[in-house]
Amino acid sequence: MSAAPDDDQATRTQDATPAEKPAPVPVVEAQHLGLVGPEGPVFTDVSLSVAPGRLTVLVGPGDSGRSSLLLALAGRMRGCTGTVRWQGRSVRSGRDLRALRHGTSVARIATLVAPEARLTVAESVVERALLDGTRTAAAEQAFAAAEDLLDVHLDRSTVAERLTPYERSILAVALALVRPADLVVLDDLDADLDLADQRRLLDALVHLAASGPAVLATTTEPSPVPAGATLVTLTPPQES
Numbered sequence: 001m002s003a004a005p006d007d008d009q010a011t012r013t014q015d016a017t018p019a020e021k022p023a024p025v026p027v028v029e030a031q032h033l034g035l036v037g038p039e040g041p042v043f044t045d046v047s048l049s050v051a052p053g054r055l056t057v058l059v060g061p062g063d064s065g066r067s068s069l070l071l072a073l074a075g076r077m078r079g080c081t082g083t084v085r086w087q088g089r090s091v092r093s094g095r096d097l098r099a100l101r102h103g104t105s106v107a108r109i110a111t112l113v114a115p116e117a118r119l120t121v122a123e124s125v126v127e128r129a130l131l132d133g134t135r136t137a138a139a140e141q142a143f144a145a146a147e148d149l150l151d152v153h154l155d156r157s158t159v160a161e162r163l164t165p166y167e168r169s170i171l172a173v174a175l176a177l178v179r180p181a182d183l184v185v186l187d188d189l190d191a192d193l194d195l196a197d198q199r200r201l202l203d204a205l206v207h208l209a210a211s212g213p214a215v216l217a218t219t220t221e222p223s224p225v226p227a228g229a230t231l232v233t234l235t236p237p238q239e240s
Contacts, residue, residue, distance in 0.1 A: 025088040027052050027183050027214045028073050028100070033082035035068055041237035042068045046082075048232045050183065050216050055202070055209040057189075057225050058218045060234030066218040067110040069234070070185045073216065074109075075100035087182070105132075105181035105213070108172040108188065115160045115171050122156035124175060132179045139178035146174035149211055150204045165192035169201055177212070184208075186217040190224075198224040205229075 026049040035042040043065030050056045050073075060066055071077035073084065075097050084091045086100040106113045115124050129139035147153050152170045154163070160171060169189065176184045186205070190198050198221070206228040209215040225231050 024052050026050055026085070027087065028104075028216075029083075029085040030069075030073060031083040031085070033069070033072060033080055033084065035065065035072065035077065035080045037068075043234065044237045046234070050214050051230065052182075052214050053210055055205045055215045055217065055229040056232060057202070057222075057229050058216070058232050058234055059220065059222045059225070060218070061220060061236065063236045064234040065237070066234060067112075067187050070106075070109055070187055070216065070218060071112075074104040074106055074183070074185050076106070103182045105176040105179065105184050107176035107184055107186040108169070109185065110187055115168065115175060117161035118159060120157055120159050121154045121163075121171060124160060124171065125156075125178065128175045128178050134179045142178045143174050146177040146208075149208050150174060151207075152204075166197045166201060169193070170204070173205070173208070181213050183214050183216060186215065188219070189217045190219045190221055195221075195224055199226070202226055202229065 029049045031047050033046045034044045046069060048056070058066055058069065068077055072080050075091070084100070086096065086103065089096060091097055091100050108114050116127065119127060125139055125143050126136055129136045132139070150170050150173060152167065154167060154171060160168060163171060169186070169191070173184065173186060189201055189205070193201065198219070202224055203226060205215045205217060206226060219225070222231060222233070
């Protein structure tokens, strides 16, 4: 007949059981977020969470407010209702909004933010460094590191409009990484890309998010989105 374990032994056994790790704090969250423009609702009652280390893809048609939602989540759209949380903190004050803006970097949003078509790749890096208040040498270093992560290396003398559609998307993302950020946003990742290049870009963004900042992107087609990404479906406001 075996002896029952004493209290100290039972305690040691319990202590040896590994504790569950708490879920990581989302980089950015939206709760019941909405926006009404001059012509009516732009998006309504959107709730989502962007986890660190992951690619999150918003999928919806052109009238689902994708671009405006990206601007709102990057702290660049006023007039929204609902709640945005950045790194676990509600964005309420001007200071909170500045922290959100500083922590996010916009690669491309509609026609509002995009690489200048007539600049070379090298000139694009210099321009982005000036816009982001980053030293040119540091920006070039960060751009080259981003190319490594994205597995594409661009000819610095090539004018942006002469790049392939895939390379233009990579350029936009790499430029967003010339300064440190916790979240990179990319609108219309499917712009001018066939399904094969969409999958290629999505795989590159999954790898980027796993190695650096979280990535939030939009597209119209869910089928190329890989299992390694989080998919959020958006519907036009009248269908919500």
